[in-house]
Amino acid sequence: MAANSRLTVATHALAWLALAHRRGHEVLTSEQVAASVKSNAVIIRRSLGDLRRAGLVEVRHGAGAGWRLARAPEEITLLQVHDAVDARPPFALHHSEPNLECPVGRGIRPALSGVYGRVEGAMRRELAGATVADVLRETLTS
Amino acid sequence: MAANSRLTVATHALAWLALAHRRGHEVLTSEQVAASVKSNAVIIRRSLGDLRRAGLVEVRHGAGAGWRLARAPEEITLLQVHDAVDARPPFALHHSEPNLECPVGRGIRPALSGVYGRVEGAMRRELAGATVADVLRETLTS
DNA sequence: CCTCGCTGCAACAGTTTCTGTTACACCCTG
DNA sequence: CAGGGTGTAACAGAAACTGTTGCAGCGAGG
Secondary structure, three states, rough: OOOHHHHHHHHHHHHHHHHHHHHOOOOHHHHHHHHOOOOOOOHHHHHHHHHHOOOOOOEEEEOOOOEEEEEOHOOEEEEHHHHHHHOOOOOOOOOOOOOOOOOOHHHHHHHHHHHHHHHHHHHHHHHHHHHHHHHHHHHHOO | OOOOOOOEEEEEEEEHHHHHHHOOOOEEEEHEEEHHEEEEEEHHHHHHHHEEEOOOOEEOOOOOOOEEEEEHHOOOOOHHHHHHHHOOOOOOOOOOOOOOOOHHHHHHHHHHHHHHHHHHHHHHHHHOOOEEEHHHHHHHHH
């Protein structure tokens, strides 16, 4: 159960907010979003809270409270969503520092950091090329 | 401690095998590799076992046992290493199936799979562009 | 002003994954 | 055939994520 579904949950929530708004619902509550994702309302609030801190959604308190997008779905990329909810890199270096008396142990960390940085850059470029509007459009055609 | 350092450990082991071979050591034992990585010999045997099943290293049993590369370090890409030791994708879909009565819940999984597949493809292309020889060269220049 | 619905957040349990450790059977070179 | 090293299973500990409960706080509307 430990695999990262945060980007999935957050994107699902955003797409649902976008569709509901288009259908005339001003806001959705975390319960309503949780019903579509089939998850817990607290999980959804945690995720939407991250998105709020990143400026991607807005929240309304009091009676008639709920969430809505803070900007058009065409202007929210999955990279922004990823950075908002999950900042963990795909690869980690050594847990304990390698043996510095070995030439490989001494120099391998910067060498691997370079490779990992390029991999992460490629990943980010791909995520930046997809928006919530793209996902929603593809979602509705299937 | 749960972050994935498997690709790091395996690449470190391969680079060390390559350098030791160049220096005249026919094979290295898992203890010798563990001394450079500063990890446990069993961890190294697990990692090298994965690489052996992928055909990237060879093992010799009996007295004078140990490990060596099965091919030139220029012909081992980090993508092969990654596939040998760690087949887990960076993003997961929903843990429990979303609500199929919601239009978003119904269609979002294939939509996200498409995006995630493109991201993974970009990652794999980048990993395929770096070899153990590249990493070793960069390691020794720092 | 007060009520009520929803958010915000802390605390905790359960699951999974990964590293590390011990133990032991097995293999094969010398 | 002896001994060093591999192969593998079993288990402990740490970390991350999801899920759950509980409760304080906010504010729109009566």
